[in-house]
């Protein structure tokens with residue numbers, strides 16, 4: 109059972125082996141609960157909670173929840189474990205796509221591209237002006253990666269060409285990033301204070317909620333560019349909007365928001381922000397590969413094998 113939508117690249121693999129039903133993107137919670145009943149596997153995604161209620165509605169035969177994405181903060185892992193349901197995700201498939209979007213947002217925010225383009229589109233451009241649209245250069249910038257996992261590590265590779273220092277936070281040291289890219293592991297506060305560009309690459313969780321709050325924002329340089337392609341919950345939206353409006357930080361590039369698809373409307377009037385609607389993994393290659401991984405995970409579990417991407421701890 110696909111609760112919303114799986115792209116054909118993965119859906120076809122499932123259809124070769126199982127009876128597959130898909131509700132489509134507009135499915136509501138009660139439709140999901142009704143449709144899940146009796147399913148052996150559920151294909152889920154970040155837009156809805158996979159909680160004990162939904163698992164219960166599916167029934168005791170349910171064996172696998174295959175989340176279409178690398179993040180699984182929408183899944184109640186304890187409830188799945190208690191019911192003996194395997195949870196899988198799609199790591200790796202979206203590493204390049206998300207790291208590249210983080211770079212795009214960093215550059216767009218640093219040069220205030222969305223506002224400059226808006227001016228042009230609205231006919232407000234008066235011609236070349238030496239004073240206007242001055243932004244920040246990334247060449248030589250200190251770049252801080254918060255959460256140097258797959259995506260954070262790839263982001264660091266992409267920005268290595270800018271030539272400045274590279275800082276990172278991580279539970280574990282990353283000798284590869286240190287040896288290959290000269291990265292330095294530091295505590296979060298030091299990273300915030302030293303970096304010209306800060307990119308967030310942590311999963312959403314109770315511990316990471318509002319990691320970037322008023323206090324953290326006040327540690328940053330007045331010219332710092334903050335990028336978030338991880339989860340909206342990492343950043344206190346109201347505090348970030350205040351910091352931008354009061355010129356306490358340089359710029360922000362955001363792909364994720366608290367309460368998606370809603371977001372704080374203050375972002376629409378805040379200066380120097382580049383906004384994207386959660387499109388980090390949205391490349392043809394990445395989304396097809398994610399879909400195939402979802403299918404491979406479901407097939408493995410339902411055929412009694414270890415899935416390629418089990419979520420640890422379930």
Ligand code: DGY
Pocket residue numbers: 154176177178179180202338388389390
């Ligand atoms: C993920 O995989 O967790 C992304 O946020 C969805 O693209």
